Amino acid sequence: MLHSLAISFEAGIPFDIDDFNRIREQVPQLCSLSPAGEYHIQDLDRAGGISALFKELNRKGIINVGEITVTGKTVSENIKNAQILNNKIIRNIENSYNPKGGIVFLKGNLAPQGAVVKSSAVHSDMLNHEGPARVFESEEESTKAILESKIKKGDVIVIRYEGPKGGPGMREMLTPTSAIAGMGLDKDVALITDGRFSGATRGASIGHVAPEAAAGGPIAIIREGDIIKIDIPQKRLDLKIEEEEIKQRLDELKLPASMAKSGYLKYYANFVGSADRGAVRNI
Numbered sequence: 537m538l539h540s541l542a543i544s545f546e547a548g549i550p551f552d553i554d555d556f557n558r559i560r561e562q563v564p565q566l567c568s569l570s571p572a573g574e575y576h577i578q579d580l581d582r583a584g585g586i587s588a589l590f591k592e593l594n595r596k597g598i599i600n601v602g603e604i605t606v607t608g609k610t611v612s613e614n615i616k617n618a619q620i621l622n623n624k625i626i627r628n629i630e631n632s633y634n635p636k637g638g639i640v641f642l643k644g645n646l647a648p649q650g651a652v653v654k655s656s657a658v659h660s661d662m663l664n665h666e667g668p669a670r671v672f673e674s675e676e677e678s679t680k681a682i683l684e685s686k687i688k689k690g691d692v693i694v695i696r697y698e699g700p701k702g703g704p705g706m707r708e709m710l711t712p713t714s715a716i717a718g719m720g721l722d723k724d725v726a727l728i729t730d731g732r733f734s735g736a737t738r739g740a741s742i743g744h745v746a747p748e749a750a751a752g753g754p755i756a757i758i759r760e761g762d763i764i765k766i767d768i769p770q771k772r773l774d775l776k777i778e779e780e781e782i783k784q785r786l787d788e789l790k791l792p793a794s795m796a797k798s799g800y801l802k803y804y805a806n807f808v809g810s811a812d813r814g815a816v817r818n819i
Contacts (some may be wrong), residue, residue, distance in 0.1 A: 537639065537652050537744065538706070543816025553641040553650045553812055557771065559650050560637035562598055565656055566627045571717075571738040572638075572657035575625050582811035587618035595629055597675040599680050624810065642742065645782060646764065646772035649812040651728070657783040659723040663769055665740060667692040667726065667778070669762045673792075674685035674698065675709055675731070687723035692764040696755050697733030697792070699748025700815035704796045704805035706732040706744075713737045726766055729772070730755055730811070740766060742773060744810040750791060750805075757785035 537556065544551035566589060570576050582588075590611065593599050601612035620626045627633060638656025643649075655663070667690040672678035678695045681687055693712065700706055709731050716722050722739035730748035733741050747753030754775060758764070763776040775782065796802040809818045 537741075538811060538814055540814075541812065542816050544760050545814045547815050553652075556639065557641050560639060562596075563593065563637045564596075564629055564632035565623065565634040565636070565638045566592060566629070566632050568633050568656065570597050572654070579622075579625050583622040584618055584620045587615045588620045589626055591615040592619045592620060592626065592629060607780045612652065632640050640767070640768055640771055641772040642766075642771050644765075644772045645779070646728075646758075646775045647773045648754070649810060651742050651745040651773050652769060653734070653740065653742045658740050658768060661723060662726060662740040662766070665692070665726055665766045666688075666763055667760050669694050669760060669764050671758055675707060675712060676729075678712045679715050680687075682712055682719060682721075685719070687716075687719070687721065687725060689721065691725050692766070692770070693725060694755065694764075695726040695727065695729040695731060696749035696758075697795075698729055699745070699750055700808040700811055701805050702730065702748055702750030704794070704797075704808065705732070706815065707714055708732050708734045709741070709743065710734050710736055713739060713741050717719065726764075728764065732811075742766070744811040745773075745776065746810045748811065750794070751810065752786065752789060754782060754786065756791070757782065757789055 567580060590599055594601055603611055605611055605614060607614055638654060640653050640655045642651045671694045675695055675698060675753045678693055698707055709729050716725055726740035728742045730745040731743060733743045745755050749756035765774045765776050794805050796805040807817045809816050
């Protein structure tokens with residue numbers, strides 16, 4: 537997500553998070569790989585690979601098969617002889633895991649510029665969820681609390697100041713999400729962060745919250761116990777307090793000093809843009 541947005545921004549191509557949601561509506565989910573599914577990337581390769589997947593998607597006419605690829609041939613030429621060898625691993629369009637794609641961008645008063653979740657890895661019970669915020673200022677703080685059994689079913693973990701500016705950089709929150717799964721809470725606990733996730737994440741893990749905390753985004757004014765509402769089908773992420781209260785908290789917000797004191801990290805923190813624009817430099 538981040539790199540696609542950065543490339544399009546730098547290249548001057550009009551493409552944003554709303555385009556991701558538009559594409560999601562058109563592209564069915566034909567594979568379910570680990571950690572969300574039982575199959576792995578090597579299984580996908582043995583089942584026909586990306587070429588077979590592209591060929592099946594092209595039955596809907598949603599692949600631009602005329603484009604030249606790094607092979608020197610067009611997509612059409614590359615997938616001409618591809619075939620699905622195992623339709624349990626690569627499903628047909630008519631038997632897709634989901635008629636829509638597995639990535640969703642959310643917006644709301646908690647993420648006015650957007651946040652992203654891998655919906656295909658979220659348990660059905662967590663697609664709609666309300667719970668009290670458990671607020672942490674770093675990945676390390678949250679992981680310690682999870683491993684010490686201080687997080688309870690229904691909680692919404694908030695990890696902030698891990699965004700492009702606040703990190704500085706966007707560490708992937710693989711440790712706390714792995715800890716949540718290890719403690720058996722991935723079907724009962726949500727995690728929200730202005731940091732990012734790797735492909736190994738499962739559960740209601742919502743990242744790239746923008747604006748980030750270090751830029752004065754609403755994630756910075758969440759207090760312990762505030763109720764957060766997650767509605768993935770409606771693409772919403774909201775803090776359940778009055779708008780006037782949100783405005784007052786933002787007006788009173790005092791940001792902590794940056795972790796970056798000198799050198800390139802300080803330069804980066806001073807000039808990096810928001811995650812919803814690919815975290816490119818603002819020059």
